Amino acid sequence: MKKRRSRLDPTRPVAIWRSKDLLEGKPTDSLTIILRTRGCRWNRCTMCGFAAEGAPATAEDLMVQFRVAADRLSSRTRVVKIYTSGSFFDPMEVPAQVRERILDLLSGTGVEKVVLESRPEYIALDVVLDCVSRIDVEVAIGLETSNDLVRSHSVRKGFTFSDFKAASEIVHRGGGTVKTYLLLKPPFLSEGLAISDALRSSRAASPYTDLFSLNLCNIQRGTVVERMWQQGSYRPPWLWSAVEVLKNAPSVPIICDPVAAGTRRGPRNCGRCDRAIAEAIRKHALTQDPGVFEHLDCGCKSAWEKVVELEDLAFGAPLA
Numbered sequence: 353m354k355k356r357r358s359r360l361d362p363t364r365p366v367a368i369w370r371s372k373d374l375l376e377g378k379p380t381d382s383l384t385i386i387l388r389t390r391g392c393r394w395n396r397c398t399m400c401g402f403a404a405e406g407a408p409a410t411a412e413d414l415m416v417q418f419r420v421a422a423d424r425l426s427s428r429t430r431v432v433k434i435y436t437s438g439s440f441f442d443p444m445e446v447p448a449q450v451r452e453r454i455l456d457l458l459s460g461t462g463v464e465k466v467v468l469e470s471r472p473e474y475i476a477l478d479v480v481l482d483c484v485s486r487i488d489v490e491v492a493i494g495l496e497t498s499n500d501l502v503r504s505h506s507v508r509k510g511f512t513f514s515d516f517k518a519a520s521e522i523v524h525r526g527g528g529t530v531k532t533y534l535l536l537k538p539p540f541l542s543e544g545l546a547i548s549d550a551l552r553s554s555r556a557a558s559p560y561t562d563l564f565s566l567n568l569c570n571i572q573r574g575t576v577v578e579r580m581w582q583q584g585s586y587r588p589p590w591l592w593s594a595v596e597v598l599k600n601a602p603s604v605p606i607i608c609d610p611v612a613a614g615t616r617r618g619p620r621n622c623g624r625c626d627r628a629i630a631e632a633i634r635k636h637a638l639t640q641d642p643g644v645f646e647h648l649d650c651g652c653k654s655a656w657e658k659v660v661e662l663e664d665l666a667f668g669a670p671l672a
């Protein structure tokens with residue numbers, strides 16, 4: 353049991369990693385920090401298993417976590433993403449003085465932009481103005497889909513498209529930018545419906561966002577999606593479907609990190625082409641060049657085309 357206890361230590365972040373992100377159109381060094389907080393107050397979404405990472409971290413614990421993570425900053429880091437598996441703007445998760453202290457510490461480094469995540473209900477003008485007075489801020493909101501029916505029944509997200517629009521207007525008015533998460537293939541949607549839902553959502557939300565992040569649904573532990581997958585009534589999206597959305601989304605930048613691509617619990621194709629397609633998706637995120645998808649092909653593409661064509665007739669059961 354020792355391993356489990358140390359994993360949930362409230363003074364250790366969930367994860368820290370360095371990667372590359374687009375900043376003003378150029379690939380730039382970034383640091384991602386997942387702070388361990390008490391977790392999302394909503395915690396009802398069908399695909400989200402992040403609650404398992406939570407621990408009752410105090411303000412002091414959170415500062416210890418942040419200092420551990422800040423050791424990984426390099427002189428070239430320009431973007432820092434601070435996630436909590438919940439909402440950075442929920443004062444129950446991250447007390448205001450912690451939020452202020454973290455942003456002040458980052459503003460004294462070479463970091464130019466901080467990306468934070470929040471549900472719309474915690475996004476208030478005074479909070480955004482306060483953050484932006486310290487450092488440039490991008491607020492990421494998990495809209496998932498522009499369709500209120502899909503968001504409430506299939507994702508169980510608990511807010512509406514109008515809530516998202518209002519929150520996005522607040523962020524913009526406060527001087528921040530907005531990143532919008534779209535979920536590719538919420539449960540109960542066929543492969544074809546999932547593609548059209550993501551494309552329709554990207555068109556509907558584009559006036560309210562500066563950047564889209566397409567999240568490919570994967571199977572997290574302890575979720576409704578996991579139970580459906582165990583019963584054979586859910587399959588994560590094909591990588592071909594992600595390519596289809598990335599190629600046809602509107603001209604707002606759209607990025608995608610195909611987490612767990614090619615694994616049983618992740619988005620995947622046939623197994624032979626997964627690595628190459630995931631690679632192209634990552635390259636597209638840093639270049640926004642749809643040309644990276646041009647020469648991809650595999651024998652499984654025609655199987656995927658059949659699934660997109662026929663799955664709506666299979667009463668919700670995944671084909672292949």
Ligand SMILES: [Zn+2]
Nearest residue numbers: 622625650652
């Ligand atoms: Zn293939």
